[in-house]
Amino acid sequence: MAKKIPNIIKADIINKITQKGISSSDASDILDDVLNAVIDGLIEEKEFKIKGFGTFNKLSKKQRIGRNLKTGEKTIIKARDTVSFHISKLFKAELNKD
Numbered sequence: 001m002a003k004k005i006p007n008i009i010k011a012d013i014i015n016k017i018t019q020k021g022i023s024s025s026d027a028s029d030i031l032d033d034v035l036n037a038v039i040d041g042l043i044e045e046k047e048f049k050i051k052g053f054g055t056f057n058k059l060s061k062k063q064r065i066g067r068n069l070k071t072g073e074k075t076i077i078k079a080r081d082t083v084s085f086h087i088s089k090l091f092k093a094e095l096n097k098d
Contacts, residue, residue, distance in 0.1 A: 042083060054087045 010031065017027035038056060041048035046058040063079040087095070 052088055052090045054085055054091055057084045057086070059084055
């Protein structure tokens with residue numbers, strides 16, 4: 001079995017910010033503002049870049065025919081928007097540093 005990797009949750013990020021001397025409520029507001037900026041940027045611009053981190057892209061997927069693997073029944077998968085993330089070269093280098 002694969003080893004389970006722990007998740008980083010919003011509270012973990014807030015705790016990390018509070019270590020810099022910012023109050024918990026201010027840290028929560030800052031994080032909410034950043035996340036809302038990412039969401040708004042994706043909705044309006046279709047791309048959101050954070051230098052040294054990466055780029056979030058909004059992708060529009062077309063309607064297509066899918067198949068239920070258990071029954072073999074064909075079904076229509078509706079058109080939808082999704083998000084992809086491409087890591088920056090700096091982040092990738094830091095991640096793969098030995």
